Amino acid sequence: MIPAAFISFITFGITDAIDIFLVAIILYIAYNLVKGTPAVNIFIGLAFIYVAYIVIRALDLKLLTSILGKFMNVGVIVVMIIFQQEIRKFLLYIGSNEFLRNVKWKNIFKLNFSSTTSDEIILDTEAVATACFNMSATKTGALIVIERKSDLKSFINTGDIIDSGLSGRMLENIFYKNSPLHDGAVIIKDNRIIAARCVLPVTEKENFPAHYGMRHRAAVGITENTDALAITVSEQTGAVSLTFDGEINAQLSREKLIFLLEKNLKLS
Numbered sequence: 001m002i003p004a005a006f007i008s009f010i011t012f013g014i015t016d017a018i019d020i021f022l023v024a025i026i027l028y029i030a031y032n033l034v035k036g037t038p039a040v041n042i043f044i045g046l047a048f049i050y051v052a053y054i055v056i057r058a059l060d061l062k063l064l065t066s067i068l069g070k071f072m073n074v075g076v077i078v079v080m081i082i083f084q085q086e087i088r089k090f091l092l093y094i095g096s097n098e099f100l101r102n103v104k105w106k107n108i109f110k111l112n113f114s115s116t117t118s119d120e121i122i123l124d125t126e127a128v129a130t131a132c133f134n135m136s137a138t139k140t141g142a143l144i145v146i147e148r149k150s151d152l153k154s155f156i157n158t159g160d161i162i163d164s165g166l167s168g169r170m171l172e173n174i175f176y177k178n179s180p181l182h183d184g185a186v187i188i189k190d191n192r193i194i195a196a197r198c199v200l201p202v203t204e205k206e207n208f209p210a211h212y213g214m215r216h217r218a219a220v221g222i223t224e225n226t227d228a229l230a231i232t233v234s235e236q237t238g239a240v241s242l243t244f245d246g247e248i249n250a251q252l253s254r255e256k257l258i259f260l261l262e263k264n265l266k267l268s
Contacts, residue, residue, distance in 0.1 A: 046079065121148055121265040122191045124166050125258045131171035132233055132240050133254050141182075141235030142175040143215045145200070147189040148265070150226035156187050159198030166191050175233075185218065185230075201225055203246070212248070219243040229264055231257070 031043065053068040123146060135142050145152065160181060164170060166188060174196050175182045184197035203220035219230035224246040232241045232248075241250045242260050249260060 121146070123188065123261065123265055124191055125261045125265075127166055127168040128171070128188075128231065128261070129254050129258050131168035132231055132257065134168065134172055135175055135233045136238040136240050139235055139238045140172075140175050140177060140233065141215060142171070142231070142233040143185040143200075143218060144171065144231040145185050145187045145198070145219075145222055146229040146231070146261075146265075147187065147194075148227045148229065150228060152187055152189070152226065152228060155185075155198050155200060155222070156195045159184055159187070159195040161195050162193050163195075164193050166193055185222075216241065216243070216248060220246050220248065223247075229261065 027047070049068070049071070053065075053072055056064045056068060128144065132142065132144070145155075162174075162181075170193060171186065173179060174186055174193075181196040185200050186196045187194050187198050200218040201221040201224075202214065202217040203224055205220070208217065208220070213234070213236070215232045215234070219232045219241070220243055222228055223230050223243050227244075230243040232243065233239075234241075239250060240252045240257055241248050242252060242257060243249070244264055249256075252260070
């Protein structure tokens with residue numbers, strides 16, 4: 001015998017379809033808001049807990065329902081604390097004319113069943129390596145971040161938008177010591193220099209090696225929170241490093257840097 005609660009749970013009508021549709025739109029907008037930030041993992045975790053709560057309540061598991069119910073009662077407060085920066089940014093954006101100009105409503109209703117994701121990120125590794133080792137020779141500090149799957153939009157917005165073609169000379173000019181753009185990180189996406197002077201999160205590892213500076217801390221921080229690659233050129237020693245998954249590969253040669261870049265640009 002199927003419990004009556006379960007039967008009522010699976011009852012589906014037109015109002016349920018509208019309800020699900022509206023919630024899906026809200027979740028889509030909310031996900032785009034936090035995409036590319038550490039908050040996206042918290043967002044997914046909270047969504048999973050809520051779905052689990054709905055299923056457990058429908059199955060009438062009283063103890064689990066009671067436990068998760070206590071959590072859900074304070075869930076709104078928890079969300080406001082965790083996502084306070086994102087909520088503030090969202091409300092400011094909604095209240096601006098920019099929202100009406102830039103929002104692409106057709107993307108909300110557009111279904112795309114084709115896969116357009118490439119198996120490899122396009123990057124002129126020779127140009128990047130040339131710039132890094134030219135800067136290494138003059139001990140010019142640099143921090144270059146290469147976007148992979150994770151959206152770095154929130155970090156791009158902290159810097160100055162450039163959106164230029166990728167070349168070694170452009171990278172060297174950006175990090176030239178007297179350039180107003182040299183302080184901060186350059187973010188590269190789709191073989192283009194998207195932004196410079198970007199602010200990145202720094203790692204909170206307590207055992208982080210003391211001989212590394214803030215560029216290396218930021219390189220580890222961004223690769224801990226996203227799947228990006230980060231190249232650093234030390235201003236003190238000129239050493240070139242590549243950081244991914246929060247791990248620094250230090251003292252690289254030109255050939256080793258190109259090899260690691262090409263290896264990690266393959267997504268499959």
